[in-house]
Amino acid sequence: MSSIPFVRDFDFEYGRCDTLSPLIRRVVAPNPGPFTYTGTGVYIIGHGSVAVIDPGPVDPVHIEALDAALDGETVSHVFVTHHHLDHSPLAHPLAERHGAKVYGFGPQQTAPAGGEVRLEAGDDVGFQPDIQIVDGQTFNGDGWSLQALHTPGHTSNHVCYALLEENTLFSGDHVMAWSTSVISPPDGHMGDYLYQLGRMRDRDFTRIWPTHGPAIEAPSSFIQAYIAHRLAREDQILACLADGHSTIREMVEVMYADIDKRLHPAAAHSVLAHVIHLIELGKVASDAVDQIDLTATFRLAEAA
Secondary structure: OOOOOOOOOOOOOOOOEEEOOOOEEEEEOOOOEOOOEOOOEEEEEOOOEEEEEOOOOOOHHHHHHHHHHOOOOEEEEEEOOOOEOOOOOOHHHHHHHHOOEEEEOOOOOOOOOOHHHHOOOOEOOOOOOOEEOOOOOEEEOOOOEEEEEEOOOOOOOOEEEEEHHHOEEEEEOOOOOOOOOOOOOOOOOHHHHHHHHHHHHHOOOOEEEEOOOOOEOOHHHHHHHHHHHHHHHHHHHHHHHHOOOOEHHHHHHHHOOOOOHHHHHHHHHHHHHHHHHHHHOOOEEEOOOOOOOOOOEEEEOOOO
């Protein structure tokens, strides 16, 4: 498999507001876990009249820390990358407190499948932004400009935000320094995800700040490693099919033989996303009629 140069160490303290750049501060919520790493990193953009990205969970300790960080300031915009419970629940309460609006791409387009087996923090099912943004739209505040980039893949409604003044990207869960991102059909889509990774790479950002974990300091090469890792997975799937392994379960047992079997159900969702992409590329075929899911059987396409 292709190697990704993961970075997992960074300096933070729960409740502390860290200055990361002239325009960026961060407060990390105390919600660590296998889905959130050390917790949700809430970004504050600007000074005086500020924007907040991914306010995080509705947790009293976290709310107190965020209020302290925002003391004496007004929130003009609350931006959400996507509708998961570690990102969006505090968005509306925070916006209402400051008389602001919540901005996001909109609700998920397809109901997710698999629940926590997907290695996710869970879905904020009722999330709906006040203002639905469109790809490429730019929002201006007091000394800052944020451009929204619709990046479907991890979820259909995922959005990243580029801080134009610093050539920096807030990537949500689209790309992270500490781990790969979960792509779980039907709401997650591997073809979209790979396309958006390439788009993000080609923007040549100076730095990327994910919602979880440390910054990515060499974004273009890191993202290329992310892409190479995904393409290597697809080569593994084709090899499994060539060896006669026709189900997702069989392929997972081969591809993830050295991984804790308790993680195999989550891995199955990722393999399914890859198989669907390979079907779309004409490299794999299935006899499934209505919907390609974990129960289907697969084979190499004749043209492959």
